[in-house]
Amino acid sequence: MLQRRIDDHAPPSREAVREAQDVFYKHLKRVGLKHTEQRDTILRTFLETRDHLSTDELFRLARKKDPKIGFTTVYRTMKLLAECGLASEVAFHDGVARYEHQVNRRSHHHMVCTSCGVSVEFFLPEVGKLEEEIGRKHRFDATRHTFQIYGICEDCRKKDTMKRA
Amino acid sequence: MLQRRIDDHAPPSREAVREAQDVFYKHLKRVGLKHTEQRDTILRTFLETRDHLSTDELFRLARKKDPKIGFTTVYRTMKLLAECGLASEVAFHDGVARYEHQVNRRSHHHMVCTSCGVSVEFFLPEVGKLEEEIGRKHRFDATRHTFQIYGICEDCRKKDTMKRA
DNA sequence: ATCGCAATTGAAAATGAATTTCATTTTCAT
DNA sequence: ATGAAAATGAAATTCATTTTCAATTGCGAT
Numbered sequence: 001m002l003q004r005r006i007d008d009h010a011p012p013s014r015e016a017v018r019e020a021q022d023v024f025y026k027h028l029k030r031v032g033l034k035h036t037e038q039r040d041t042i043l044r045t046f047l048e049t050r051d052h053l054s055t056d057e058l059f060r061l062a063r064k065k066d067p068k069i070g071f072t073t074v075y076r077t078m079k080l081l082a083e084c085g086l087a088s089e090v091a092f093h094d095g096v097a098r099y100e101h102q103v104n105r106r107s108h109h110h111m112v113c114t115s116c117g118v119s120v121e122f123f124l125p126e127v128g129k130l131e132e133e134i135g136r137k138h139r140f141d142a143t144r145h146t147f148q149i150y151g152i153c154e155d156c157r158k159k160d161t162m163k164r165a
Numbered sequence: 166m167l168q169r170r171i172d173d174h175a176p177p178s179r180e181a182v183r184e185a186q187d188v189f190y191k192h193l194k195r196v197g198l199k200h201t202e203q204r205d206t207i208l209r210t211f212l213e214t215r216d217h218l219s220t221d222e223l224f225r226l227a228r229k230k231d232p233k234i235g236f237t238t239v240y241r242t243m244k245l246l247a248e249c250g251l252a253s254e255v256a257f258h259d260g261v262a263r264y265e266h267q268v269n270r271r272s273h274h275h276m277v278c279t280s281c282g283v284s285v286e287f288f289l290p291e292v293g294k295l296e297e298e299i300g301r302k303h304r305f306d307a308t309r310h311t312f313q314i315y316g317i318c319e320d321c322r323k324k325d326t327m328k329r330a
Numbered sequence: 331a332t333c334g335c336a337a338t339t340g341a342a343a344a345t346g347a348a349t350t351t352c353a354t355t356t357t358c359a360t
Numbered sequence: 361a362t363g364a365a366a367a368t369g370a371a372a373t374t375c376a377t378t379t380t381c382a383a384t385t386g387c388g389a390t
Binding site: 089091093111113114120122124126127130131134135137138139140141142143144145146147148149150151152153154157 | 254256258276278279285287289291292295296299300302303304305306307308309310311312313314315316317318319322
């Protein structure tokens with residue numbers, strides 16, 4: 001199931017894409033890895049997306065740009081992108097790992113419909129403060145958090161009501 | 166890796182256990198299922214635990230009480246317990262489903278050490294309010310949420326410092 | 331520009347948790 | 361007690377993820 005994402009962000013600008021590429025290439029250099037065409041294609045494909053994509057979905061998209069790209073390469077590239085902060089995993093509890101890109105995006109949280117999978121993003125500055133506060137209290141070096149709300153969206157509720165009638 | 170749980174709760178009292186059994190049996194009746202010795206053993210085993218247990222870990226514990234209990238039965242029973250609210254899944258991002266029991270427990274959140282897996286529980290009443298508020302705003306019927314903070318605990322930080330020295 | 335070698339690639343195999351199958355056994359309403 | 365329906369558990373299956381490995385490619389040194 002494709003997990004549609006509802007937010008208020010435009011796709012990254014040309015400059016933002018170049019910046020992201022720069023971050024990626026510098027990361028590769030830093031850890032002694034090479035810059036390849038496949039990795040570049042995968043990054044560009046990823047930045048064009050707005051949904052929460054599984055590795056397999058991303059693989060299908062990348063293959064449209066370059067039919068000889070393999071699943072394994074996409075899989076490995078996503079790990080690299082996550083390492084340098086360009087991608088982050090979002091775990092929605094449905095058994096597949098999903099990624100969203102972090103270019104031009106502020107920290108945010110998700111509200112997920114457990115019926116159709118749609119997700120709405122929201123932002124609450126206080127959540128970041130809570131992370132810091134709780135970390136300090138328990139002497140953790142807090143690095144990140146996940147905050148997800150699960151429920152049923154309006155559309156699914158309406159559909160459900162219609163079915164009953 | 167066993168996910169040790171740090172909290173301030175005592176194990177359920179004898180009465181709490183009986184109450185939980187009652188909830189379970191009534192649920193079974195409601196959905197037309199039968200009360201079996203295995204299911205009872207698994208519930209009792211589960212209530213005695215305080216860590217975040219995978220199905221396999223629970224299976225090993227239940228097997229001590231009754232060596233002929235099978236993994237499949239534990240797996241299926243955990244689904245039933247989750248259905249009637251006695252168990253809830255906690256997904257910590259490490260690829261295995263874990264459960265914690267909900268007897269005598271208030272809603273809470275987790276701070277997880279990404280190095281050793283230890284988790285500390287904390288409770289923030291405002292998070293429940295945020296769930297409600299955000300749900301209303303986006304017209305979701307919000308049913309639950311997860312809030313987890315990831316980081317490195319004090320012990321792991323110390324060990325790390327020693328290694329460097 | 332070429333060489334050499336380490337990194338990369340991608341198909342295929344392996345892994346491992348989750349889930350289903352099915353023949354046998356058990357529960358429980360009658 | 362009886363028998364229909366459900367439960368059990370060993371084994372098989374599924375499916376996402378991860379590893380393996382032989383062939384290919386990138387790139388720094390020359």
